[in-house]
Amino acid sequence: MLKTFFSIIIWPIWYAFFIPSLLLLFIAILIFPKKLLHYFVRPICWMYCFFAGQWLRKINNPPKKDGGPYLYMFNHVSMFDQFMIGAFIPYYITAVAAIEIFKYPIFGFIIKKYGVIPIIRQKIRKAIGSLNLAEEAIKNGISFLISPEGTRTSNGEIGSFKKGPFHLAKNTNATIVPLALKGGFKAKKKSDWRVQPGILTVVFGEPIESSQFATLSVKDLGELVRNRIFELKKGSL
Numbered sequence: 001m002l003k004t005f006f007s008i009i010i011w012p013i014w015y016a017f018f019i020p021s022l023l024l025l026f027i028a029i030l031i032f033p034k035k036l037l038h039y040f041v042r043p044i045c046w047m048y049c050f051f052a053g054q055w056l057r058k059i060n061n062p063p064k065k066d067g068g069p070y071l072y073m074f075n076h077v078s079m080f081d082q083f084m085i086g087a088f089i090p091y092y093i094t095a096v097a098a099i100e101i102f103k104y105p106i107f108g109f110i111i112k113k114y115g116v117i118p119i120i121r122q123k124i125r126k127a128i129g130s131l132n133l134a135e136e137a138i139k140n141g142i143s144f145l146i147s148p149e150g151t152r153t154s155n156g157e158i159g160s161f162k163k164g165p166f167h168l169a170k171n172t173n174a175t176i177v178p179l180a181l182k183g184g185f186k187a188k189k190k191s192d193w194r195v196q197p198g199i200l201t202v203v204f205g206e207p208i209e210s211s212q213f214a215t216l217s218v219k220d221l222g223e224l225v226r227n228r229i230f231e232l233k234k235g236s237l
């Protein structure tokens with residue numbers, strides 16, 4: 001009952017910030033070069049979480065920009081995931097995201113202008129085309145967020161990993177940064193419209209440089225990253 005009551009109050013407040021923030025972000029995208037957009041994106045991401053009753057914290061620091069480009073790979077737990085990560089990364093970073101979110105009015109248009117690449121998970125050829133676009137961007141020095149699971153968890157556990165992100169890593173020699181996201185599943189489950197206040201934690205793992213996985217197969221690399229994220233999530237690293 002309390003969760004429902006809180007949600008009825010919090011969602012109008014959240015949207016009251018979300019809608020004008022899109023206009024601010026759109027203006028910023030038109031005026032400023034991408035390398036400066038993180039100055040707008042980071043506080044906006046933080047506020048998206050705050051106005052949903054969430055407090056953000058991080059464990060460890062993200063790697064410095066000079067060592068990139070990076071592929072930030074994370075366990076996909078909630079609608080807050082990209083905001084949790086974006087709030088802490090002090091440079092421009094974009095993402096590969098499901099085509100479905102691009103169908104949202106205004107929001108879909110803005111994230112596409114920002115540089116987010118849509119991917120159709122159910123159609124292999126089109127998914128490969130999206131990853132090719134990401135590959136080109138990475139070779140130009142742009143870092144990406146990507147969820148190897150491809151979709152949000154339905155039970156809070158880490159699901160099986162797709163091969164695409166690891167083909168992308170091996171084709172570009174990008175450094176992989178494993179991330180564990182905590183608290184998001186409790187805050188907002190995929191199957192529940194309600195939101196529960198709490199603490200959202202981002203745990204940055206040790207970067208995995210291309211030289212460390214050059215001899216690994218795509219399958220073995222996926223298992224390595226999945227194990228790293230699992231260990232970070234459990235707090236053993």
